[in-house]
Amino acid sequence: MQAQKLIYDGSFEGLLTAIFVVYEERIPNAEIVEERFYEPDFFAEKNHIYTDETKAARVWDKLKQFPQFSATVYRSFLTELREKESYILKAIQYVLKTKNAKDYGEPAVLKLAQWTKQIGREKHRMEAFVRFKRTKDDLYIALVAPDFNVLPLIAKHFKNRYADQQFVIVDHKRNYGIYYDLKSITFVTLDFDANNLKDGLHEEEQYYDEMWQDYFISTGIKSRINKKLHQQHVPKRYWKYLNEKNPL
Template sequence: MKTQKLKYDGTFEGLLTAIFTVYEERLSSAHIIEERFFEPDFFSELITVFTDENKASRVWEGLKSFQQFRTSVYRSFLSGLPDKEVHILDAIQYVLKTKNDKDYGHPSVLKMAQITKQIGREKHRMEAFVRFKRTKDDIYVAIIEPDFNVLPLIAKHFKNRYADQQFVIYDRSRSYGIFYDLNSVQFIELDFNDTVLKEALHDEEKHYDEMWQDYFISTGIKSRINKKLHLRNVPKRYWKYLNEKKPL
């Protein structure tokens, strides 16, 4: 029997539509794959999935009784890992069949729980380490490169924390960002890099960086520096976000 390869558009709704298709067509050997990673072969049957909001909603509603597991499904999708669809489909099929969403003896359920924990840790670190720069247009901008696609998870935090200022957080690794216009958060696509940001910065930003560095140095007590503890709490890969470590 040929494997059925379900090619979808890479959106979360597209993935849920593909899962709906697996149940609707009663596919017994399905493999869901994002279209950008799809490679045709002679041993598989291609099924192109077109995103359907209604079908996606029905799958999402079907998982309503398993709130923690639903979180794992969404966060596993945001991981961007190449085999995420395999674990998500396998886990959903198991949970819907057994009604046991906390059986970590099941490989896919365990894998998704582990991914969810990793993404949660990345989310909290982004919320702690993101630093904004003020532009000449009075929009505050931050460029990040998280391991996972956490922008959808941190948007609410920054909207609540900086409700009185317009801001952009741009994910350089994934070439998109979020923009808060004082009313709502929107997802945006733009060509953005450090050079563009430097040219757009407000003149006072350089002085703020210098002042912050001076404060950081003057308040530090050399005899109490614990480098190992510091690296554990603030890993080096986050230093590029911090004014006191690497100002623009």
């Protein structure tokens, strides 16, 4: 049977809309593809899906009957992996049919659980390793480039932890960020040049970096240094965020 490709805009609501269309039109052989990854296929029928918040909400309300599973669906979407839509659709179809959201013998359900574990580790590390720099305008800024799109998952943590200071966390890999204005979190689109950050920093930041460096060196015991263990707890790819490792 000829496959039908459903092409959506890459948003979570767009994906849910596409899933709604699969059910509404009873498409037996659907393939949901993010627009930026779409490659023309002579043997497949294509259908552009336009995001419909009402349809997306209906699917999401259905999934919320299974709280843990719905969370894995959202987190799996944030992995940005090219095959995510296929596994998400299959997992949803299986769970809604069987009402069993924890059957890890089903490959799609297992795959989403594995992705959720991976993105959970990335979320935890971002919350642990993000470091803010104070700017001349008294805005605190942090630069990150996580493997997965975890900013939506860490926003609440930083809002609660730094409730008394304005901050922005910039994902310069994805050109957007989360901005906190002492009241609420806003997602902002940014065209950010990290090379220009140093000129905008508060003069005290240089001394903070030097203090971190001195503290890090003075508290280290050379005879007990275990580089392998250290890198297990603080992988090298996160060092660029740490003042003691990579000061601006």
